Amino acid sequence: MEKKIRVLVAKPGLDGHDRGALVISQALRDYGMEVIYTGLRQTPAQIVAAAIQEDVDAIGLSCLSGAHNELFPEVMKGLKERGADDIIVIGGGVIPWEDIPFLEQAGIQKIFTPGTPLQETAIYIEKAVRERDGLPVTGNVTPPERIDHIGIAVASLDEVLPFYVNVLGLTLEAIEEVSTQQVKVAFLQIGNVRLELLEPMSDQSAVAQFIAKRGQGVHHIALGVTDLTERIAELKAQGIKMIQDQPVPGAGGANIAFIHPASTHKVLFELCEKPVVKGGVS
Amino acid sequence: MNKHHDRIKKWKLATEKGMQRFPERKETFTTSSELTVDRLYGLEDERYPMEKLGLPGEYPFTRGIQPTMYRARYWTMRQYAGFGSAEETNKRFRYLLEQGQTGLSVAFDLPTQIGYDSDHVMAKGEVGKVGVAIDSLEDMEALLRGIPLDQVSTSMTINAPAAVLLAMYIVVAQKQGVASHLISGTIQNDILKEYIARGTYIFPPQPSMRLITDIFAYCKEHVPKWNTISISGYHIREAGANALQELAFTIANGMAYVEAALAVGLEIDDFAPRLAFFFNAHNQFFEEVAKFRAARRIWAKLMKEKYKAQNPKSWQLRFHTQTGGSTLTAQQPDNNIVRVTLQALSAVMGGTQSLHTNSRDEALALPTEDSARIALRTQQIIAHESGVADTVDPLAGSFYVEQLTDEMEQGVANYLDKIEALGGAVAAVEQGYMQREIHHTSYETQKAIERGEEVIVGMNSFKMENEPQPELLRVDPSLGEKQKEKLAALRNTRDQNRVSAQLEALQRGAQGTDNLMPLIIACVESYCTIGEICGVLRQEFGEFTGV
Numbered sequence: 001m002e003k004k005i006r007v008l009v010a011k012p013g014l015d016g017h018d019r020g021a022l023v024i025s026q027a028l029r030d031y032g033m034e035v036i037y038t039g040l041r042q043t044p045a046q047i048v049a050a051a052i053q054e055d056v057d058a059i060g061l062s063c064l065s066g067a068h069n070e071l072f073p074e075v076m077k078g079l080k081e082r083g084a085d086d087i088i089v090i091g092g093g094v095i096p097w098e099d100i101p102f103l104e105q106a107g108i109q110k111i112f113t114p115g116t117p118l119q120e121t122a123i124y125i126e127k128a129v130r131e132r133d134g135l136p137v138t139g140n141v142t143p144p145e146r147i148d149h150i151g152i153a154v155a156s157l158d159e160v161l162p163f164y165v166n167v168l169g170l171t172l173e174a175i176e177e178v179s180t181q182q183v184k185v186a187f188l189q190i191g192n193v194r195l196e197l198l199e200p201m202s203d204q205s206a207v208a209q210f211i212a213k214r215g216q217g218v219h220h221i222a223l224g225v226t227d228l229t230e231r232i233a234e235l236k237a238q239g240i241k242m243i244q245d246q247p248v249p250g251a252g253g254a255n256i257a258f259i260h261p262a263s264t265h266k267v268l269f270e271l272c273e274k275p276v277v278k279g280g281v282s
Numbered sequence: 283m284n285k286h287h288d289r290i291k292k293w294k295l296a297t298e299k300g301m302q303r304f305p306e307r308k309e310t311f312t313t314s315s316e317l318t319v320d321r322l323y324g325l326e327d328e329r330y331p332m333e334k335l336g337l338p339g340e341y342p343f344t345r346g347i348q349p350t351m352y353r354a355r356y357w358t359m360r361q362y363a364g365f366g367s368a369e370e371t372n373k374r375f376r377y378l379l380e381q382g383q384t385g386l387s388v389a390f391d392l393p394t395q396i397g398y399d400s401d402h403v404m405a406k407g408e409v410g411k412v413g414v415a416i417d418s419l420e421d422m423e424a425l426l427r428g429i430p431l432d433q434v435s436t437s438m439t440i441n442a443p444a445a446v447l448l449a450m451y452i453v454v455a456q457k458q459g460v461a462s463h464l465i466s467g468t469i470q471n472d473i474l475k476e477y478i479a480r481g482t483y484i485f486p487p488q489p490s491m492r493l494i495t496d497i498f499a500y501c502k503e504h505v506p507k508w509n510t511i512s513i514s515g516y517h518i519r520e521a522g523a524n525a526l527q528e529l530a531f532t533i534a535n536g537m538a539y540v541e542a543a544l545a546v547g548l549e550i551d552d553f554a555p556r557l558a559f560f561f562n563a564h565n566q567f568f569e570e571v572a573k574f575r576a577a578r579r580i581w582a583k584l585m586k587e588k589y590k591a592q593n594p595k596s597w598q599l600r601f602h603t604q605t606g607g608s609t610l611t612a613q614q615p616d617n618n619i620v621r622v623t624l625q626a627l628s629a630v631m632g633g634t635q636s637l638h639t640n641s642r643d644e645a646l647a648l649p650t651e652d653s654a655r656i657a658l659r660t661q662q663i664i665a666h667e668s669g670v671a672d673t674v675d676p677l678a679g680s681f682y683v684e685q686l687t688d689e690m691e692q693g694v695a696n697y698l699d700k701i702e703a704l705g706g707a708v709a710a711v712e713q714g715y716m717q718r719e720i721h722h723t724s725y726e727t728q729k730a731i732e733r734g735e736e737v738i739v740g741m742n743s744f745k746m747e748n749e750p751q752p753e754l755l756r757v758d759p760s761l762g763e764k765q766k767e768k769l770a771a772l773r774n775t776r777d778q779n780r781v782s783a784q785l786e787a788l789q790r791g792a793q794g795t796d797n798l799m800p801l802i803i804a805c806v807e808s809y810c811t812i813g814e815i816c817g818v819l820r821q822e823f824g825e826f827t828g829v
Contacts (some may be wrong), residue, residue, distance in 0.1 A: 014392035014408050016481015019521045019608070022721050023728050039828045040481045041396075043404065065392055066647070066757060070407025096647050096754050114612040114645050115741045117732050 005129050006056040010038040010047045012075065015065035020092060024060060027118035028125070044071055048078035051087055057129045058088040060121075061108075068095050073106035080107075088128045092116070141234045144223035148254075148272040149187075149194035153207050153219040157186050157199045164188050164195070178251045183207050185251045196222075196251065220258070220268040228255050228273040235259065247273065286332050290325050293337045297321075297349040306353040311672040319672045321353060324679045334579070334688070338674045342582035344575050344687070345675040346633040347598040352671035357629075358636035359661045360437060360602065364389030364414040365648050366757050367764065368424035371414040375429060377651070381658060385636060386429070386467075387437040389413030390447070395482040397443045397816025400765035409762035412648070413439075417769050418811045422450040423457070432460045436467035437512070437602070437636075442484035444471035445493050446815050449803040452505065468509035468558055468602070471497060474535040475514050477711045477826065479521035479720065484816060487708050489823035491542045493798065498543050498553040500799035509558040511539060512602065518716075519562035520608045522724020525573045526690060528562060530697035531707075531716050533580055537698075538707035540589055550589050554596035561634075563625035564606040570625070571677055572686035574632025577601065579687070580694055603629035604638040610645045614740035615752055618642040623660050630664055631677050637661055647754040769811065776809040784808045785818050792822035 009025045011018055018040060025035045036054050038047060051059050061072055072091055079085045091103060092112040100111045109128060112121055130136070154160045157175065164170050165188075173187040173194075182205035186197040198219055200208035210219055225231045228247045236242060243258035250256030250272060259269045284290065311319035322338060322345075324330050336342050339349035348354065361378055364371045375386055390413040393405035399417050400409045409415050416422055426436075431454070440447045448469050455465045473490040476483040483490070494511065501510045515523075515532035523531065536557065543553050559577065563570050581599035585591040605625035610618040619642050626639050639657040641649030649657070665671055677683045704710040711717075730736045737743045784805040791801045805815050 013406075014396050014398075014404060014482075015412075016392075016476070017520075018481065019724055023522075023725055026721075026725050027728075041404070065408055066411035067407035069759070074406075094645065094647065097751055098754070115738075118728065119732070 005033045005058070005126060006036070006054065007033050007058045007060060007125060008036050008038065008047070008051045008054055008056040009060045009062065010042055010050070010075075011040050011062055012042055012044055012047055012071040013063055013065055013067045014041055015063055015067070015093075016040055017064040017093075018062070020064070021060075021062040024062070024092070024118065024121060028060075028122055031119070031122035031126075033122070033125070044074035044078050047075050048082060048084070051079070052082055052084050056087060057132075058090065058125050060125075061089065061091040061093075063091070063093040063095070066094065068093065069099055069102060072103055072108055076107040086132060088125065088132065090121070090125065092121075136237055136239060141238060142225070142227075142231060144225050144231075144271070146224040147193050148222040148224035148270075148274070149196045150218065151196045151198050151220040151222065151270070153210050153216055154197050154199055155211060155216055157184060157197055160197060161186060164197070170195070174252075176251050177201065178249075180248050181205065181207070181250070187252065220270050222256070222270040222272040225271050225273055228257060228271055231271055232257055239263075284326065284328060284330075286325075286330065289332070290337070293340065293349065297339070300349060301354070304350070304354050306350055307355070308353075311353065313669065319669070321350060322674050323676075327679075331684070334684075335678060341586065341594065341597055343578040343598055345678055347578065347600060347635075349674075351633060351674040352630070352665075353674065356665045356671060357634050357661075358385045358435070359383050359658060359665075360385040360387045360636045360638055361654060361658055362387040362389050362437075362439065362604070362638050363654065364391075365412070365755070366410040366414065366761050368414055368416065368421040372425050372427055372429075374651075374654075375425075378654075378658070379429070379434070381655065382662065383658060385435045385437065387638065388425070388439065390438070390440055391415045392482065394447075394812060395440060395442070397446075397484050397812055397820070399769060399811045399813030400762060401769050402813055405762070407762070409765050410757050415761070415765050416447065416450070416812065417765065418772055418809050419450050419453060419806050420768070420772055420809065422447075422454050426451075426454050426458075430460075431455045431458055432464050436465075437470075438467065439470050441470050441473055441476050441480075441482055442490065443812055443816050444469040445497055445799060445802050446806065446812050448497065448505075448508070449799065449806040452803060453806050462505045463507070465505065466507040468512050469497070470514060470560070471511040472514045472535065472539075472560075474538060474707055474711055475517050475532075478518055478531065478535075478716045479523075480517040483826045485819065485823040486826045487712060489792075489819075490826075491539075491708070492546075494539060495543050495546045495548065496797045496799055498556070499546075499548060500797055501556065502548075502552050506556075508556065509600075510553065510556045512558045512560045513539065514560040516560050516562045516604055518720065519564065519606065521720050522608075522727065523720045524723050524727075525564065525566070525569050526693045527697070527716075527719060527723060529573050529577055529580075529690060530694040530701075531720075532559065532561070533577070533584070533694055534698055534701045534707040534710070534716075536581070537584065540585075541706070544589070550585070550591045551593040551596050554585060554589070554591050555593060555598075558635075559599055559601035561601050561603050561629075562606050563603050563629045563632075564609050565621060565624060567624055567628045567631075568677075568680075568683055569686055569690075570628035571631045572683055572690050574601070574603075574629070574634065575675075575678075575683070575687045576690035576694065578633070580691055600635045602636045602638070603632070603634040605629075605640045607640055607644055610640060610642070611738060611741045612645040614746060614749060615642045615646065617740050618645070619656060619660065622657065623664070626660055626664055627668075627670065630670060631675075633675060643752055643754060646752070648757065650753055650755045652753075772809060772811075780808045781805075781810050781814070785810055785814055788815065789818045789822060792819055 025037045028035045090110045170188040175186045182201045184199045188195040198207045240263045241260035247255035255273045335344045338345040392408045394416045513536045515528040519528040578599045582597040585597045605622045641653035641657045643653045701710045788801045
């Protein structure tokens with residue numbers, strides 16, 4: 001069994017507000033970490049000593065009194081002096097945004113502001129620790145949110161569209177050329193999902209090769225995600241092979257990247273991130 | 283004929299007689315449509331639940347502790363303030379008084395609250411951050427300069443070293459020529475909730491309770507207008523409790539103080555009238571109103587029936603309210619103005635005696651002057667524009683509010699039974715019972731928020747991209763150094779022999795059973811620092827290090 005990640009949750013200074021520290025401690029425990037909570041009123045020196053003695057992977061500092069700019073860097077200094085600055089330090093509490101760059105410069109890896117989901121903090125620590133230790137980052141893939149569309153390879157849009165529009169009665173939303181993929185795409189909406197009919201624009205197109213090898217038919221399934229770059233990184237950390245390592249522009253203004261079928265038991269999946277409407281509600 | 287006819291008639295006569303001394307704000311109150319607003323509604327109803335509600339100003343005080351409530355005088359608008367040096371805070375106080383605030387409320391920095399001088403190693407980074415730094419009488423003189431202490435009532439959020447700060451206040455008043463029996467105000471002085479929720483304890487529970495009962499006894503004789511304790515649910519709620527737990531644990535703590543005072547031989551009616559309470563107001567409007575109304579009824583019954591108090595003043599639960607700091611979001615901070623308005627309204631509907639409205643930027647930093655002004659204006663709009671203060675206890679008789687009030691009362695009774703079985707509030711605190719109950723609720727609430735079952739507007743729903751970042755107040759980081767220099771100068775100029783003699787006298791007192799207040803006052807007058815005074819008591823009493 002793998003060694004559990006050990007975290008010291010610490011309250012530096014005189015601040016007695018430990019609701020956040022207690023909640024985070026429990027959330028990290030529920031996530032599967034071992035957590036040591038120092039209790040109130042710890043000096044930076046006491047925190048450093050406890051971290052070393054308990055052999056922790058990470059320290060979470062919580063301060064709501066406004067003394068973070070003095071106390072957090074003291075902890076970093078102490079860790080460095082004792083040769084323990086491989087311990088990952090994060091912070092939280094009532095910390096104004098404008099102080100974050102200063103604290104990060106002092107060596108705090110991340111400051112979490114009020115309203116950060118508990119899970120996010122746990123995932124962050126796990127990832128940071130595993131990266132530090134050169135381990136594959138596992139267990140923290142964010143699942144795709146929905147089926148965005150199903151791609152169907154067709155030799156000729158003109159030939160197949162009458163079936164979709166006249167027989168099935170679907171509405172043709174648009175036809176668009178995607179030059180990066182060398183395809184012409186027709187969109188048909190069904191509920192929250194689309195069908196994308198893909199006609200190759202040249203013999204170099206992947207769709208042309210697909211048709212040559214396997215004939216017309218279902219080509220790929222697109223999974224809707226947010227933060228595509230992050231998602232690619234997460235999958236790669238799992239050892240998944242990507243066709244595109246970076247997001248590329250796809251149809252309809254989306255950013256996309258394909259997962260290599262060698263990693264997916266032969267199904268071609270596309271990750272698809274739709275542009276966000278600014279100022280909208282979520 | 284109404285079966286309560288005689289009692290109501292008597293109440294009406296007494297109320298009108300009282301109004302000759304304390305008249306209402308207006309001869310007649312009317313709505314915008316010229317409809318007359320009566321002092322009180324519901325009395326003509328044959329089914330009026332007299333047993334449960336009583337009449338305003340009468341046992342069990344469900345409808346309020348005064349017969350005319352805000353028709354005579356609004357609640358005291360008391361904004362908690364304090365940061366940096368005594369001089370800076372003095373400026374903010376004068377500003378707030380000019381803006382129409384009617385009482386002062388002092389926030390102290392953490393070293394002061396934990397009895398450390400600004401030059402103590404534990405004070406590093408904390409001097410002046412969450413409140414004003416007070417090391418000695420000298421700072422207290424600067425804090426209160428030019429403020430007429432015979433006219434302004436002052437609330438001090440101070441607990442473990444409450445005796446020291448009260449002593450300083452008494453001495454500053456004397457120097458202003460105001461005798462101690464004329465000053466009025468409140469010290470928080472509620473140590474039990476520090477162990478449960480707020481964390482600024484110094485000594486273990488037993489000697490802490492002694493300091494509290496010493497204050498009760500001293501003030502009864504010498505500072506009769508002072509509220510000697512403010513039994514606080516506020517911080518229990520902020521630590522994550524729900525409304526019922528807030529009320530139940532506060533009442534349980536209140537009972538522990540009463541029993542401690544009785545145990546040292548004080549008479550119930552000698553100290554009970556000076557007990558005050560401090561509650562939180564969160565967003566669930568009707569539940570909050572019910573909580574306040576239930577609080578009064580529960581306390582009245584306990585004082586009269588369990589503790590046999592005779593003086594009606596002993597039965598009355600008077601309380602201060604502050605809106606809920608933990609309900610404010612760092613995201614879209616202007617939304618917090620609306621939250622505070624709803625919360626403040628619930629406190630007014632619940633009959634609060636004084637109110638602090640939080641500033642919109644408190645999830646980010648201490649409030650700026652602009653934010654503090656909007657917070658005060660919120661109260662003024664409720665008072666002067668909404669008309670809600672023109673009749674007494676307007677939500678009485680609502681099926682919903684009355685049932686919630688009853689259920690709050692029953693829920694508190696259940697908790698009190700559990701706490702009694704553990705040996706009372708002090709024992710329950712020592713065993714960590716309340717702490718665990720609160721933590722359980724707070725963790726479950728947080729998870730519900732994250733699952734989206736509880737919607738927090740602007741935080742987990744209705745989010746905004748690229749929020750503008752508001753202006754924030756910064757406390758001068760060099761203050762720690764300045765305060766240290768001031769202390770060094772003081773230590774050089776004061777009469778060191780007198781300081782040592784007074785500290786030794788305090789030490790002997792702490793070893794015995796004499797009332798410590800006169801000894802602490804003598805220390806303060808000799809310019810002993812708070813760290814020196816608490817240092818002596820630390821030696822004698824030991825320190826609390828958590829459960």
